[in-house]
Amino acid sequence: MTLASQPLGRRERNKQEKLDRILTAASELFAEHGVEDVTTQQIADQADIGTGTLFLYAKxxxxxxxxxxxxxxxxxxxxxxxxxxxxxxxxxxxxxxxxxxxxxxxxxxxxxxxxxxxxxxxxxxxxxxxxxxxxxxxxxxxxxxxxxxxxxxxxxxxxxxxxxxxxxxxxxxxxxxxxxxxxxxxxxxxxxxxxxxxx
Known part of the structure; x- marks a missing residue:
């Protein structure tokens, strides 16, 4: 089995799941309200993560x-x-x-x-x-x-x-x-x- 074909470990899967939730939440909120009227707290809440975690993915x-x-x-x-x-x-x-x-x-x-x-x-x-x-x-x-x-x-x-x-x-x-x-x-x-x- 090559490195590329190995399944992601738990940590990588968790990171990818959080990223997917962040992207989904941001996409939905930005589309509905516009970027200027959305707060990072709203995105974090909708993605069900803390704001500190959100800032690890985007500042x-x-x-x-x-x-x-x-x-x-x-x-x-x-x-x-x-x-x-x-x-x-x-x-x-x-x-x-x-x-x-x-x-x-x-x-x-x-x-x-x-x-x-x-x-x-x-x-x-x-x-x-x-x-x-x-x-x-x-x-x-x-x-x-x-x-x-x-x-x-x-x-x-x-x-x-x-x-x-x-x-x-x-x-x-x-x-x-x-x-x-x-x-x-x-x-x-x-x-x-x-x-x-x-x-």
Whole structure:
């Protein structure tokens, strides 16, 4: 039996169970009330753990939000990447990647903005912050791969992907009004990307 195939010990199982309870509690409370209106005490109570234990897993609400949202963002990126595979043109493929990310970010708009803020200004030594940045890097890789399918963008695909990522980031951050539809945000991104790619 290899180390990888050995079952988790009791201590590791307990840690994983607590982490699962924390993620579930934080996800439910953030979705229902928004990150600003939830306390760490409420999360600890719903997860049936002490606040001291909670802080062993995440030091701040921002880190808890990163823990919760990273999973959703990774799933949105994967949906977008798969959708882009069947889209032949560069603009269409880019937007196939961006649309589920926009929808994910705007599921709970205040949480989406806070997530973006934590990505930029969060504690760089915190592992969930690093995971968020890794998802952002994978997004740029997916965008670059979609662009590189068009010969005219091959040489600049990575740079263009970085710019497109910034366009998406800023568009999601600035459209904080819940009255603004996801479609409006996607259309805003599409218009800017279309201008960028028209050269």
């Amino acid at each position: 701040t609400k921002g880190e808890l939000l990163l823990m919760v949202q990273n999973t959703h963002y990774a799933e949105a990126l994967e949906r977008g990447r798969k959708a882009a595979e069947s889209v032949p043109d560069a603009l269409g493929a880019v937007m196939a990647i961006m649309q589920p990310i926009v929808e994910c970010n705007r599921t709970q708009i205040a949480n989406g903005r806070t997530y973006l803020r934590e990505m930029v200004f969060g504690d760089h030594d915190e592992p969930h912050h690093g995971e968020a940045l890794a998802i952002s890097a994978r997004t740029e890789e997916a965008l670059a791969a979609a662009l590189a399918r068009d010969e005219s963008f091959v040489d600049d695909a990575a740079t263009l992907a970085h710019i497109i990522s910034a366009i998406g980031f800023l568009s999601m951050a600035t459209h904080a009004d819940p009255a603004v539809s996801d479609e409006t945000v996607v259309a805003d991104i599409r218009e800017q990307v279309q201008t960028l790619l028209r050269r």
